[in-house]
Amino acid sequence: MKDALLFQLKGAKAPLSGTILADGLGVTRAAVHKRIQKLRTAGHQIVGTNRVGYRWAGTTVSLNPEALKGGIVTEVFRFPVMGSTQDEAKALAVKGAGEGTLVMADRQSAGRGRLGRSWVSPIGGLWYSLILRPVLPPHRVPALTLVAALDWVEVLTARGVPAGVKWPNDVWAEGKKMAGILTEMSAETDRVQWVALGVGVNVNNRLPKSPAVPAAAVSSWTGPIALEKLLLEWVGRFSKSYPRFVRSGFASFRSNYEQVSVLRGTRVSFEGPEGRNAGRVLGVDNEGRLRVSTATGETTCSAGEVSLLRPLELKSAPGKGHEIP
Ligand code: BTN
Numbered sequence: 523m524k525d526a527l528l529f530q531l532k533g534a535k536a537p538l539s540g541t542i543l544a545d546g547l548g549v550t551r552a553a554v555h556k557r558i559q560k561l562r563t564a565g566h567q568i569v570g571t572n573r574v575g576y577r578w579a580g581t582t583v584s585l586n587p588e589a590l591k592g593g594i595v596t597e598v599f600r601f602p603v604m605g606s607t608q609d610e611a612k613a614l615a616v617k618g619a620g621e622g623t624l625v626m627a628d629r630q631s632a633g634r635g636r637l638g639r640s641w642v643s644p645i646g647g648l649w650y651s652l653i654l655r656p657v658l659p660p661h662r663v664p665a666l667t668l669v670a671a672l673d674w675v676e677v678l679t680a681r682g683v684p685a686g687v688k689w690p691n692d693v694w695a696e697g698k699k700m701a702g703i704l705t706e707m708s709a710e711t712d713r714v715q716w717v718a719l720g721v722g723v724n725v726n727n728r729l730p731k732s733p734a735v736p737a738a739a740v741s742s743w744t745g746p747i748a749l750e751k752l753l754l755e756w757v758g759r760f761s762k763s764y765p766r767f768v769r770s771g772f773a774s775f776r777s778n779y780e781q782v783s784v785l786r787g788t789r790v791s792f793e794g795p796e797g798r799n800a801g802r803v804l805g806v807d808n809e810g811r812l813r814v815s816t817a818t819g820e821t822t823c824s825a826g827e828v829s830l831l832r833p834l835e836l837k838s839a840p841g842k843g844h845e846i847p
Contacts, residue, residue, distance in 0.1 A: 527557050528578070531568060537575035567628070567645045569728055579646035579726035580746050590754060593761025594652070596622030605632040608704060608720035611651035615708070615716035619653050626650035626753075633722060636691060636704055637827065639734065646727030647739075648749050651720040652760075656768045660709035663717055664824065665772035665810030666764075667691045667705045668779055670719055673759040674701055675782050677752060683743040686784035689803075689812050689828060693723070694784050698738035700724055721756075725749055773808040780805045785828065790814065793826030800831060 526547055530538060540551040547554070558568050558576060567579040587598035597620065604610060604627035611625045630649050633641035643649045656663070671687045678685035678693065678700070688694045693701035704720040724739040726746050741747055766774065780786055785803045792799060792814060801816035811822040 527554065528561060528566065531576060531578035534577070537569075537571060537577040539575035543576065562645070567726060569644070569646060571728070578746070579741075580749060589750070590624060590757055593757055594622050594654075594764055595624050595757055595761075596620055597624065599623070599625045601625075601627045603627060603629050603631060606630055606634050606720075607649055607651040608634055608706065608718055611653050611718040611720070612706065615653045615718060621653060621655040623653040624650060625653075634704060634720075635702055635722070641702065641704075641722050642730040642733075643722060644727045646749075647725050648721070648723040648753055650753070651718050654717040654719060654764070656714055656717060656764075658714050658768060659712050660707065660714055662771065662809075663705065663707055663709075663714060664690070666717065666719065666767060667703050668772065668806070668810045669763050669767050669775055670703055670705075670721065670760060671701070672775060672779050672782070673756055673763055674721075674723065676759060677755045678740060679782070680755075681740075681744055681747075683740055686782045687779060688784050689806065690810070690825075695738055695743070698736040699733070700738045700740060723752070725752065771808065772806075772810040776806060776808060776810075779810075785812070785830070789831040790828050791831055792823045792828045794821050794823055 527543060530543060530546060540554050543554045544551045558570070562568055569577045569579050587600055590598055599610070607625040607627050607630065611623070614623055614625065627649050629645045630641070630643035633643035633649060635641040667690055668687065671691060671693055674693045675685045675687050683695055685693050685695045685700065688699070691703040691705070692699050701721065701723040705717060706720070707717040708715040724737060726741045727739060729737040729739055740752070763775070783805070786805055787803060789800065789802050792812065794814070799816055799821070801814040804813040804815050804820065807813055807822060811824045812828065813820060813822055
């Protein structure tokens, strides 16, 4: 049954129930269940849904952590399951882990998003945190989130996904959120100690049932796709973007960012210097702040929630670390 079960799941266009699998293989449902558990432990992502059945959603077995090294990544810690890669990365950073330490998990049981939200992270998605130690003053770090998101958009559009950036930390496609970035850091007044860049990308996974914003998975456009290939592509891009960002700032990314911004030209509600405000998005400035035209003139937004007024318009504290922006 070993290979036959995997073969059936890989070839199926729709989920297969335990009964169908058991009948097809001439074994009991309990035997199917046991084998599926083994396949999962070996790195195969098999999604089971009550009253629907099992679906193969890719495999992580071929991920060779060594393959990720070479560019920015220097060390890889990979876990089948973990509370939050972000918490682990922060703990490692506090203990002195070097720039380029990557923590990834096949699934997270306590994934975190921005603004204290939880981040649903089942098997089949990419959930990772990268430790960075840029020689920068802390105020320059928030724009790094924009650069990481832009790199994801470039990886995905190269594969035919109509992806765009939604300021500050999201990747969206056709009005739905596909990926989010949580950047946290520890810094002194003038110097960053470490940054934990936490990235979650819905790839082959099941999506949360009632997400705060509509959610999408990369596989809706590409079909099931190998996680490691996507991650390698992002690491390749980010290994070039990151030193460029540290050297020259956000200004040289600005034009590319604006070209793929889903907010540009839309009306949004945002947190401005004088509290909650509304206006039309003009673009971003050289520091990566959102530029908005309001009833009283142009202003910028550097943090907080930005919500579309009409969704269909879419085409430091040292030690513990804090969320950015
Ligand atoms: C957001 O859109 O609010 C940001 C989501 C960030 C999720 C990633 S998944 C890997 C890392 N570990 C976490 O607990 N969170 C980040």
